[in-house]
Amino acid sequence: xxxxxxxxxxxxxxxxxxxxxxxxxxxxxxxxxxxxxxxxxxxxxxxxxxxxxxxxxxxxxxxxxxxxxxxxxxxxxxxxxxxxxxxxxxxxxxxxxxxxxxxxxxxxxxxxxxxxxxxxxxxxxxxxxxxxxxxxxxxxxxxxxxxxxxxxxxxxxxxxxxxxxxxxxxxxxxxxxxxxxxxxxxxxxxxxxxxxxxxxxxxxxxxxxxxxxxxxxxxxxx
Numbered sequence: 001x002x003x004x005x006x007x008x009x010x011x012x013x014x015x016x017x018x019x020x021x022x023x024x025x026x027x028x029x030x031x032x033x034x035x036x037x038x039x040x041x042x043x044x045x046x047x048x049x050x051x052x053x054x055x056x057x058x059x060x061x062x063x064x065x066x067x068x069x070x071x072x073x074x075x076x077x078x079x080x081x082x083x084x085x086x087x088x089x090x091x092x093x094x095x096x097x098x099x100x101x102x103x104x105x106x107x108x109x110x111x112x113x114x115x116x117x118x119x120x121x122x123x124x125x126x127x128x129x130x131x132x133x134x135x136x137x138x139x140x141x142x143x144x145x146x147x148x149x150x151x152x153x154x155x156x157x158x159x160x161x162x163x164x165x166x167x168x169x170x171x172x173x174x175x176x177x178x179x180x181x182x183x184x185x186x187x188x189x190x191x192x193x194x195x196x197x198x199x200x201x202x203x204x205x206x207x208x209x210x211x212x213x214x215x216x217x218x219x220x221x222x
Contacts, residue, residue, distance in 0.1 A: 001040045002162060005032050008083070009093065009166045010143045018081065019133040020058070021119040026137070028104065028172050029097035031148045032164040033080070035090040042159040044151050051092050055085035056132045059092060060112065060124045071124050078108030079115060081132070097167070097178070104172045142169040144184040174210045185210055186217040 009032050017026045035045040045051065050059040050067050059080040062069040071077055080092035097106040098114070105114040121127035144167045151160055167173060167184055178184065185207055192198040198206075207218050 001034075002164075005034055005040075005164060006145065006166075008032075009164070012093065013143055013166050013168055014140050015137045017135045017137055019135055020115065020127075021121070021130050023100065023115075023118045024135065025095075025115060025118075026099040027081070027093070027095055027097075027168075028099055028170075029095075029106070029165070029167045029178065030081075030093040031096060032166075033090070033092050033094060036088060042155075042162070044148070044155045044159055045090050045092075047090050050128070051080065051082060051090040052084045053087045053089075054082040056134065057082050058128050058130070058132065060128055075109045077112055077124075079112040079127075096165075097172075099172060104176055106176065106178065142188075143167070144169055144173075144188045146180055146184050146187065149179055169210065182211060182215045182217075186215050189218060 009030060013027055013030055017024050019025070033042065033045045033051070034040055035042050035047055046061065046065070048059060048062055048065050048067070048069070050057070059082050061072045061077040061079070063072055064070075078094055080094050082092050084091035094108060095111050095115075096108055097104065098111050099105075100114055100118050105111050116124070116127055119127060119130065121130070145163045146165045146167075147161050147163055148165045167178060169185075169188070173181070189198070189203040189207060193200065193203055203218065204214060207214050
């Protein structure tokens with residue numbers, strides 16, 4: 001199940017963008033949330049009804065499980081792009097970082113508010129009601145993987161450490177301070193080295209190019 005969820009996310013993030021009310025939004029960092037009874041019961045998923053059978057729409061975080069429950073307040077709400085097209089499955093991509101009009105926005109709540117402003121939505125409900133188009137950027141990007149972050153202490157161990165966070169490796173990554181940035185690039189390069197997909201020299205050069213230094217985790221490959 002993990003492999004399937006990863007491949008779906010990578011296919012989406014590597015070269016896709018979404019269009020909301022004429023505004024192009026380029027996802028640069030997402031987390032996958034999936035719950036299907038008897039298959040993959042990730043208890044970090046909100047299981048709100050708008051996360052199921054709501055394909056290619058947006059879901060803004062609520063306190064409960066119905067569309068009539070109140071939106072989360074303060075810095076708590078984020079925004080998901082819904083993947084699920086069936087009633088028995090909750091499946092969304094949390095938009096953690098996006099590029100809008102050439103500007104990188106990071107953090108779920110900041111992303112939500114930036115999309116609301118850019119699409120000239122009067123409120124969250126209006127934003128959720130907007131139709132979404134999917135575009136193809138025309139070029140592929142490398143994708144970095146890690147565990148999801150800030151899930152809380154009540155998430156079951158097997159889901160807490162699932163590698164379901166994805167970040168696009170591009171100039172935005174190079175120039176910004178993503179959480180666990182060093183670990184993202186180190187793990188990705190070590191995986192490529194172990195699978196003989198890259199030379200040691202190239203791995204060192206890529207690390208220095210994207211981080212500005214060679215992290216300790218990669219010094220062992222010299």
